[in-house]
Amino acid sequence: MTTSAKAVSFDDDSLWVQLDDGRVIAVPLAWFPRLLTATAEQRAQFELSARGIHWEALDEDISVDGLLAGHGDLTHNRVVTPV
Numbered sequence: 559m560t561t562s563a564k565a566v567s568f569d570d571d572s573l574w575v576q577l578d579d580g581r582v583i584a585v586p587l588a589w590f591p592r593l594l595t596a597t598a599e600q601r602a603q604f605e606l607s608a609r610g611i612h613w614e615a616l617d618e619d620i621s622v623d624g625l626l627a628g629h630g631d632l633t634h635n636r637v638v639t640p641v
Contacts, residue, residue, distance in 0.1 A: 561622055563606050568598070575611070575625060589630025592616045 565576040572584045573593060587594040593601060596616055605612045610621040624632075 560608060561626070562608050563611055563622055566604055566606070566611055568593075568601055573620075575622070577622065583625050585625060585630070590618065590620065591631060592618045 561581075562578045563575050564578045567574045567576075568587070571587060573587055573590065575583045575585075577583065593613070593616065596613075600613070600616055603613060603615055605614070609623070610619060612619050618631075
């Protein structure tokens with residue numbers, strides 16, 4: 559069984575995804591630079607599919623599996639500083 563996104567929303571710092579199994583995931587917008595720098599109008603223009611979320615104008619695709627695995631944008635090199 560595949561879990562799908564049912565709804566998407568944003569606050570100042572996070573992307574929130576409601577899943578069809580009842581869970582809600584929040585991830586930092588910093589994980590997705592294209593969404594971080596997008597306008598609210600651009601963020602609102604997404605399409606849901608069985609596997610994830612797509613923003614045509616932003617050239618951004620996010621899979622639910624990737625979110626559940628804790629993956630951000632894999633096309634950009636992120637530097638993680640140890641705490």
